[in-house]
Structure formats: C-alpha cells, structure tokens
Amino acid sequence: MTMDKKHVIDLLPDYLDQVLDTVQKQKVEAHLKQCPTCAAELEQLRTLLDAFANEETAIPSNRVEANFLELLEQEKRELAKVVPLNSKQPSIKSGWGNFLKIAASIAMLVGSFLLGQYQQERESHVEIAALQNEGLELRQTAMLSLMESKSASRRIQGVNYIDEFGDLDESIVKALTDRMLHDENTNVRMASAEALEKFTASEIVKNAFIKALKVEKDPGIQITIIQTLVRIQEKKAVMPLKELMQQDETQPFVKEQIESLLPSII
Template sequence: MENIDLEIKILDYLQGRLSETERKEVEGLQRTSQAFTAKFNEVKQVWEGLDIRQVPETGPEMRTNFKAMLNTFELEQAHSQTNQFASTWKKLTGLLVYRTRYNWAYSILLLIIGAMIMYLFLKPQRSVIEDLSQQLNDKKQTIMLTMLENPTATERMKAVNYTHELHTVNDKVINALLATLNTDDNENVRLVTLDALVKLADNPKVREGLVASIVNQDSELMQIALADAMLQLQEKKSVRSLKKILKEQPDMNDMSKRKLEQTVQKLETI
C-alpha cells in the first residue's frame, strides 16, 4: 500500500468512515506490523493537532446517474451510426438505377464503389472501437469536470476518483485537478486529489504542479502528504519548496517539522 493510500486509510479509520472489515484490517495491522503502527501513530498525532472536517457519506445516486448518462450516450452513438449508414445506402442505391447514356460514368462509379467497399472491409475494426472508446473517455472527462464543481465535498471526491476510470486525461482535466489540490476548502478532497495526481505523475505538467502546490498548502497534513509524494516520485526539485515552508513556519508542529526535515535529507541524497 503506497504512503498516500495508507495515510488516507488511517485518516478514514480515525474518522470512523471504514467498514467493519476495513476497520478490523487496520486494527490487525496495528497488532502485527511495527512499521504500520509507527505510521498510524504519526498520522494520529497530526490528526489530533489539526481540525479536519468530516465529510458526510451519501447514497449511490450519483454513481447510478453517472452510469445512466454513459448508457444513454452509448445508445445515442449506436442510433446515430445506424441512421447514417441507412442514409448512405439509400443514396448509393439511387445512383445505381441504370441509364444507358451514362455508361462511362457508371463504370467510374462502380470502380469508386468497389474501392470504398474494399477500404471499409479491409479497415481494421479496431480503429472503430478505439474511436468509440475515445469518445466515451471524452464524455467521462466532461462529466468529471462538471462533478468537480458540486458544492458537496463527497461528490467532488467521487469526481476525482473517476480519473482512475480514464485511460487518457487532457490538459483541462489536469488543470482542474491541480486547481482542486490548491484551492478546495475541504482537506479530504485535496488528499484524494493528490493521490490521483501522483498516479498521473508521468506527465511533466503534473510533476511541476505538485512541486508548486507545496507552498500553497496551509495544512500541515497536506504538507506532509505532499512531502511523501515527492519522496515517492524522487522529485529533487521539491527540496527548495520544502525548505521554504520549514523556514516560513517556525511554529509548525514538532512532529510535522521533523517529518519534513527527514524528507529533505532523503531527497538531497538521491
């Protein structure tokens, strides 16, 4: 389990948001793993020193609506393609009504139709599937961006989690996620967003955004989570930002300060 996922799960445990099975899993790890116990105590100390808002649980309505929208979109695409094919076929059959005086034109037309048929049959079906898949992916991105504007924190968290269902993300999605990481007023939403962005860190724009976000965070828990992300990504460019918040926040919690100092030391030795 990655550090960010682990911290989020411990945070959920402290807030009483885990299922019975997940709660027993955390308690079992506390009994059997010294490393997990140390991480648990570390997050708990930060949690007890900070004011983290609880995010209320909601029903499955949004996911149901989301799936319904996708199903409607797929039906519309299939219906549109069927109508387009029928219209094209009707036009072609109309052209094939034979007229003697146009023998030369029919010969050329038959050659063109034959070439088109060969192209359509030889064209890999995979490209059609890829086109539909990309259209569906674009639709998901649009829905996700809309959900990010929802006033309910839980729905914004769900929107961020939908990024895991996308096989590609465009700049608009990346910009929206970075804006959420920097400006969302709910700390849990920002933590989930950070987790999603770390998974997209192969994109240079995402890495630059994560480094820049360090100095924008006023929450010690977010600063620690970003420090862990920088260590996971081995991002040495973050050292300057981490040193800056250490210098500009002399009243920082001792445990948080020690954590950031250790992260700086590790990054400097990479």
C-alpha cells in the first residue's frame, strides 16, 4: 500500500497491528499529529476492533416494576400501623382510601417515568439510525482497509464484518472475491468463500466461484466451492467440475465429492 498525500486511512489497520516498517510508522504518526480526520478514523477503527472482542448484549432491567411493587407493600405496612386519634379501631374505609390514593399517585409517577423513558428511547433510536446511515461509508472503509491488512487475522476480521451489511457494495464484492481467489493465506480464502455463500444470487459471485474451481488447490476450499455451486444448481459449473475431477493433482476425496454431486445439476 502507498502513503496517500492527504490521508493515511489505508495504513491504519497495519499501524494498529504494529506491522509497518519504521519509516512508514514515523510518517503515519507525523501525519496523525496534524490531521484530525485521520486521527478520528484511527480512534473509530480502534473502537470497532475492540467491539469485535468485547461485544455485549444489553438486557432490559425489571427494576421499575420491582420498585413500584415494593413501594405499594411498604405503604400497605405503614397503613396497618396507623391508629386514628378519634377511634379505638382503625377505619378500614379510610385506610384503604388513603392506600388507593397513594397507590394511584405512585402509579402516575411510574407511568410518567416510563413515558419519559419511551420518548427518550424513540429519540435515541432515531439518532442511532441517522448515525448508522452516516457511518455506512466509514464501515465500508474499515472493512476494505482490514481486508488489505498485512495481518491474516485482520483480513479475516474484515471478511467477517460482511455481516454488518445488508446489500453488498460493488467494491466490497470485488474485495471479497479477490480475497477468495488470490489471498496467500488458506484461512482467509476459506473465510471469503464462506462469506460469499450468502450472496450467490449475484452473477459476479457465481462467476467468482466458477473461476475459483480452476485456481484453488486447497481440498477443503475446493469442497466448499463445489457444494455451494451444486446447492445453487449452477449449470455453468458442470464443465469446470468435470475438468477438476480429471486432473491428476485433485485429491481422491474431492473427486468422489464431484462424482456424487455432479449428477444433481446435469
């Protein structure tokens, strides 16, 4: 990767992984000191990567309901202790009247609180939706940058980040297919193939799987690709599958897999 004259966003994943050489590291650090945009991108990327390992699921609390019931019980106990000054026996009608008034007041208070919480949550959801829309380009940049990292584990993280997207951008499709076809690391190629399985409706993805039959040498990835093409009944894969089965270097169990599955799409 080359150092951009204005920004160093593409180098940030490698900078965080500490795999840049001394000269590149010094240039990035010097640039970050004078470029608020890249500094902000660095912090957001660091937060994103930390979230992969520390993602937590928020669990709603039942405290409001529990506190409401506790207050009712407390008021009920307090009323049982009250002895009216003008009577030896407590007035049941009066006691329950006061109790119901207090209960109604508490209910109104809790209702107001819950209404306020609901309104705040609605506003928060609107703000989050706006931020998600604004952050789409940032997430794409982060994903593409991760997939270009020198670290294989970072490239796999970038590939797996595809779950954050609904529809695939053309640049992301190209990056994923490039990883599947050309990455030097077997695990990255496998992760890319598995990620692309979800998007086989795309002709670009189908063609990439067919091309992979001709260049991929790892038996595990070959079987993943074969099973995917058979599952989607891709008839353009018939000839490449036959060619793969006839090659001497193709493992026997891969040939058996092709032989058993091929009739289902012919």
